[in-house]
Amino acid sequence: MGVIKPSLPKGTRDFLPEQMFRRQFVLETVRETFERYGYAPLETPSIEKLSVLSGKYGDEGENLIFKVLRRGTGLEKLLRDESEFVVNDFGQLVDEALRYDLTVPLSRVIAMHQNELTFPFKRYQIQPVWRADRPQRGRYREFYQCDIDTVGTPSMLADAEAASIVFEVLSTLGFQNFKLKLNNRKLLNGLLNACEIAGSQATSVFIAIDKMDKIGLDGVRNELKASELSSTQIQTLLGTLEIEGDPESVLVKLTDDFGDRDPQLLTGVQELQEMTACMLELGVPIDAFSIDLHLVRGLGYYTGPIHESVITEPNIGSLTGGGRYDRLIGMFLGRDIPACGTAFGIERIIDVMSQLDLFPKQTNGTQVLVTAFEPSTRAASLSFAGELRKAGLRVETYFEVCKLKKQFTYAHKKHIPFVATIGPDEASRGVASFKDMETGEQIVADPMGVVQRMVEKQGVGSS
RNA sequence: GUGGGCGUAGCUCAACUGGCAGAGCUCCGGAUUGUGGUUCCGGUGGUUGGGGGUUCAAGUCCCCUCGCUCACCCCA
Incomplete structure (x- = not known):
């Protein structure tokens, strides 16, 4: 009698009890903090219509969506006799897909239930998402995301609240050497305008400057040269990105340098001024955050302030990331509803806490x-x-x-x-x-x- | 998707130019019939990832395949 060799699909994991206690410890801290700020729980199905997910994550993301083969539509005939079944359209093979993130399902929920919800709608959501990626260290095909979002207000206080919740959660969990990095997509877009960089080049320019931490100033300069920018453009752009200092002085300098050259940039600056003022009033220490003009955050749906929390030891990248996306819900509704939020990279947080030994000896096991x-x-x-x-x-x-x-x-x-x-x-x-x-x-x-x-x-x- | 590296016991790894598959830790039992961790003694544990080939002989060489891993791409 042969036994079946036990194995897991790649990029997936079992969480044994000892790990589960740790996961729950983190998730309960996070959940408790969210609820103290008035965020309410939401869950959505693991599978969504492919049409809901398509076109939201860029070309790369599109390929990483886990698609679900259509059921009982005659596909079996393919196995028996090809001539009976001809595929003309991708939709005949696949009509549903596994959830890729939590923000797009949220947007769908808003569009479907707008009359039942009270706005601004503040929700948190902790569920697994799936990506058909090739796994690597700290990167899985099934992993949990943990999001808070506020839908229905353009107020910068909502952005500031998300950022300050990040600060509170990470502090409560025992992190000390982390920093919130802030930037603004309007500011970035405005800066490109001010440098007279064409919209068609925006994506490659953003990808390049986002790599600053990884490949350094020279690396970025080389990538920009490759994307056919003039040396004047590169100089202006990189010179501006290098502006450092406390948030207020960075923003003032940007206003002085570019305020009369691009209105969008100015709006971005003003948003960040208001957001940082709110963060201070919410009690986030001034040395806990900074303006980082290299920060881009993906290519998707962000339209305003964006933020990321990074930890330098160990150097593992970002623990959280988020921003404002005022247009996404409009893709389902036909009219825009402003929204912003942040995602906690719960897997990385747990990894880093283990490395830094931040877990209490005993969590929820038998006493x-x-x-x-x-x-x-x-x-x-x-x-x-x-x-x-x-x-x-x-x-x-x-x-x-x-x-x-x-x-x-x-x-x-x-x-x-x-x-x-x-x-x-x-x-x-x-x-x-x-x-x-x-x-x-x-x-x-x-x-x-x-x-x-x-x-x-x-x-x-x-x- | 592109390009490297690696697959030997539950884990970490040995095994010379091809020549008896081993060690440490873990696990189980005993020393200690009312008490864990340390120590000592003993024991279990293997289709060397899988398939094919070369050879008197393959963990070792060749081919295929699967898996893991690192970098790139992208991302949490």
């Missing part, structure tokens, strides 16, 4: 193991465990009576911090021998004594 001493003390053990559970502790009981050595090994492997043993002596007195696995210390106590001990020890019962 107390009650051993199985012998059949006659089972009732006493179970009722002892029950008392501890009533007090809010996470308690498990060992199922089989066997050597205590084995049961203690079990607790050790599962990182259970306390073990309670009830033998005939303890049972007759209504107490347990209660061992602290970390210190090796052991006391004899009744259920209340145990609870009290644990509160002293690690402030348990709160989670």
